Amino acid sequence: MSLRELAARRGLIVGSCYNPAAFAEDPRYGEVLAREFNGIVAENHMKFRFLQPERGRFTFEVADAMLDFAEAHGMMARGHTLVWQHSNPDWLEQGDFTRAEMLEIMRAHIHAVLGHFRGRIAAWDVVNEAISDDHDGFRAKNIWFQRVGDDFVDHAFRFAHEADPTMALFYNDYDIEWVDAKFERTYRLVAGMLERGVPVHGVGLQYHTRAMDAPKPEAVLKKIAAFNALGLTVHLTELDIKIPTQATEKDYREQAEVMAGITHVALEAKDCPAIFFWGFTDKYSWIPNFTKGEYDHTLPFDRDYRPKAMYEAMATVLTGE
Ligand code: 9MR
Secondary structure (H helix, E strand, O other): OOHHHHHHHHOOOEEEEEEHHHHHHHHHHHHHHHHHHHOEOOOOOOOOOOOEEHHHHHOOOOHHHHHHHHHHHHHHEEEEEEOOOOOOOHHHHHHOHHHHHHHHHHHHHHHHHHHHHOOOOOOOOOOOOOOOOOOEEEEOOHHHHHHHHOOOHHHHHHHHHHHOOEEEEEEEEEEOOOOHHHHHHHHHHHHHHHOOOOOOEEEOOOEEEEHHHHHOHHHHHHHHHHHOOOEEEEEEEEEEEEEEOOOHHHHHHHHHHHHHHHHHHHHHHHOOOOOEEOOOOOOOOOOOOOOOOOOEEOOEEEEOOOOHHHHHHHHHHHHHO
């Protein structure tokens, strides 16, 4: 049985990000993606610079083609991402805009994008990676924070809710599952939003992790329970599990154990119905490049689309054995 069949029987979505170049150049990519996964998210092509390369000119074609594929194969789609400090077009980065103009750009972008994809996407990462790693509050370098101020996140969620009141709206970030300070900052952010009546419905834990020091399942369960107690759902949104490029059998085994633990977390948590990998084949992972060759082999399939031990570990836990 495929991962998606096993997951569906447990009420879970198991998804992957989508790379249109890989899809175009390698027929096995689409075959395995459709066979094994019931969830999809654009790795890059729903980011601001791809959707609105010039002010007021929107390019939806690549994302639409991905959604056609998703619908043909009964896959749930996540939207990633509306407001972020990276992957913005030059006109936005370099433009000399006032606070009022920035808010109007944010509003117009969110309305156009949510309007265009209405009915085809189940959940949006409205704001991505806004929280600082080393101090309370937002990242100093974020253009939205710099030009709008502390309330930019509230505005983004309000615009998104206005544009599509049925949409599940997520705050998405890395290390929430791992670093206590980042979890606490995220918790304070979303709890504050709820107190202010800002429409937020979920938190995305990206879960870019390393096998050697992955967070303990019990600790992650506690963090998810805290968000669930606020009435928020949790998705694991960008999972990959790094092991050294020169990996040993032991590294693969350790990786499989981490994968089993994460699958248990999603099954046991009150409300954590989705695990999305950041890719599914090691052939197209961002990690080797990003870590300058130090880490690799982060995903359930190897470069020849052979399922690895971490795939089997997930399947076993989903089977309930
Ligand atoms: O994997 C993505 C890579 O191809 C892009 O160059 C990069 C910049 O847009 O974004 C990567 O995806 C990131 C995701 O959007 C947000 N969380 C971290 C991911 C890895 O950097």
